Amino acid sequence: MRILKSALLGAALALTATAVSAEAPEKPKYGGSLEIGTVYVTLSALSFDPADWNWKLNHDTGLFYEQLFAADLSKSKQHGGKHPFYADAWLPSDAIRGELVESWKWEENPLRVTMKVRPGVMFPEKPGVMKKRELTAEDIVFAYARLSTSPKKIAGYFDHVEKVEATDKSTVVFTFKYFNAEWDYRFGWGYYSTITPKEVADAGATNWKNVNGTGPYMLTDFVQGSSNTYTRNPDYWDKETIGGTEYKLPFIDKITYRTIKDEATFLTALRTAKLDLLENIRWSAADDLKKSTPQLKWSRWLNMSGTFLSMRVDTKPFDDIRVRRALNMAVNKKEIVQAYYGGNAELFAYPQHPDYLGYFEPLDAMPASIKELFEYNPDKAKKLLAEAGYPKGFSFKVQVCSCNPDHMDMLPLVAAYLEQVGVKVEIQPMEYAAFLSAMTTKTVAPGYFMNNGHTNPTTTIRKSFVTKEVWNPSQYSDPALDKKVADMYQERDEGKRQAMIKEMTREILDKAPYIWLPTPYIYTAWWPWVKGYNGELRAGAVRPGPIYARMWIDEELKKKMGR
Structure with missing residues (x-):
């Protein structure tokens, strides 16, 4: 009887191990390039200067400019969480993490939030614009001041803020005139929250050739009405733990946004794998694509x-x-x-x-x-x-x-x-x-x-x-x-x-x-070699950068599929 029990226990453990092994995440790989038709595939960048206060800025700059906060993507559905991260600018309170700040604390009398800047975050060298250097609290103060004094800002947007000051190299304090329920959204992870260094502003932030940030990628080419090209930032600070192993981000070497105004053209680009990922597909086109290209993976979301x-x-x-x-x-x-x-x-x-x-x-x-x-x-x-x-x-x-x-x-x-x-x-x-x-x-x-x-x-x-x-x-x-x-x-x-x-x-x-x-309802489709992805669209206000930084390409699968 004892031998039988031992045999049964051994079999059960073996089955459990097999089940765990089957569910273990794939090991990510570095390299490759990703061609994306984004949610805004028909629209080229409107501006690269945060002081212009254009709504689409985070979409085009969010791979190189970072913010104080971002979505906690570990809470996404693909990781067992409850959030799909589709919303254009909605981060639930239980799914926000510090990005450029690692901690923050509320205080009363006066009403203020004290934030600690994440150490070791670097601006990469940008020839002719700036030397490689570490992010400091002064960068946050400068970015806020530049936005708050822009003649293009939304009236009243920062009226709740009394002052923003750096009390030392790693501490920034936001003092408020009164409470505002959107305090973190308005200058934390919202549309107008980008941390831009003074050197870029001095060089001319409207010129894409001058932009430089702390994010996972650097903007290395821009063709109006055609493409934005981003190249891996070797100095990027963030990491991702997958299957118990910590990996330096990002995985992919180059990401290109394609701007394609004609619907038939961008659908053909996806079907022929000239696009690896297309985020915005009408339902009628989705039906046709599912028949003509059954290998594609899909998500469906109610338009935001x-x-x-x-x-x-x-x-x-x-x-x-x-x-x-x-x-x-x-x-x-x-x-x-x-x-x-x-x-x-x-x-x-x-x-x-x-x-x-x-x-x-x-x-x-x-x-x-x-x-x-x-x-x-x-x-x-x-x-x-x-x-x-x-x-x-x-x-x-x-x-x-x-x-x-x-x-x-x-x-x-x-x-x-x-x-x-x-x-x-x-x-x-x-x-x-x-x-x-x-x-x-x-x-x-x-x-x-x-x-x-x-x-x-x-x-x-x-x-x-x-x-x-x-x-x-x-x-x-x-x-x-x-x-x-x-x-x-x-x-x-x-x-x-x-x-x-x-x-x-x-x-x-x-x-x-x-x-x-x-x-x-809108559909998103991607080829199976795009890994670490489950249809997520935004990790802040129209900002996909942190999502793309965690994706990787299975080059072997791509070759097997003849692409």
Whole structure:
């Protein structure tokens, strides 16, 4: 009996060992190159200078410029965690780690955060710009001062900050005038949080040839409208533990972002393996690719940008809420979900995103006045237009970006619905630079068709509906709402903040400054030789750099697949 028990125990241990071995992670390999069509595959870099305050900066500079904080990618689903890291600018509080700072501590009276700079972080040598040197607290102070004094900054963005000072080489102190719930996002891991050295600013930060940061890669080539090329930084500080072994990052020698404006061209590039990874694929194209290229690996995610047709509330006829509500009822949104998107969309997922647990409320929890904006009711739409003084309808211009294939296809469909209630749309396609300029200069047409990032639960209402905000295409302005937003930011209790945000979200939905449209699902696809990846997209505000630094290429598999 004892021998039998020993044999059974030995067999069980052998099976366990086999199971563990089967689940052990692959050993990463160094070298190779990666060709990527990113989430913004159709858009070239807008600027490399953080002082320009452009939204896309982290996407193009996040491989060489780092920030105070970043996503803790060990909490990702591929490592057994609960976070997919898809969001454009949302890091859950349990998934943030120090990047350029290794620790931080809150203090009261005065209200401040004391941060310790991570030791041994180096700026590599940049000939003609700067010598190789260590990051110090003074670099953080300089970067903040340069951003906060930029004439292009978002008004009020850093108003909560009293001062930022380096008390010694490795200590930086942020003293606040008052609490702001976004303190870490706004100058920690957000859109405008890049740590740029003084030498780069002095040399000219707008010139890509001068840029230099502490990140895993260095920008070594840039061709406007074509490509960004990044080469491995040998002085990079971070490491990754895989299977109990610690590895120096990054693994891949060269990463290239490809800018491809034509949808058919970037889909062909993926199918023929000229792209190793394509992050933004429409559902209809995904179906075709799965049939033609079954070797690809996939992830599916609900777009982190809401789609809408903005109506300028400061111009007639959109200053009348009846008109705005009428146009919402005139569009058959449920039919768009089923017929246009083939069911690959959610009827209601903006301005809050369903991933924002504790902040998002589903449509069935909304008041009847909001629910009816998502019901197709052309008869009531005509009645409201007549009451507002437009019994025969009207016409208006709508600007749309030619860079977005989905929008170029959808806007004519929306226009066709509106025409059924007497409202005619003049479609004005624009190149992205002109389209963006119309937004930032507040010269948008009465109609502006776009999608806008959800960003995060505390930002989505502020950036789109507070008076004079940059990303406010409807020119919405309500002093009472502005005050509610300001009060929300100063509320320290997250539960109370959530209640305040839900109330404001309902208010905005009901006022209908937009024609609220469905939010589509997006697909990401990559070839099997791309390892250490599971579809993650951002490790901060539109910043994929830390994700790409942990990916590696299985060159042997690539050769076996004939590529």
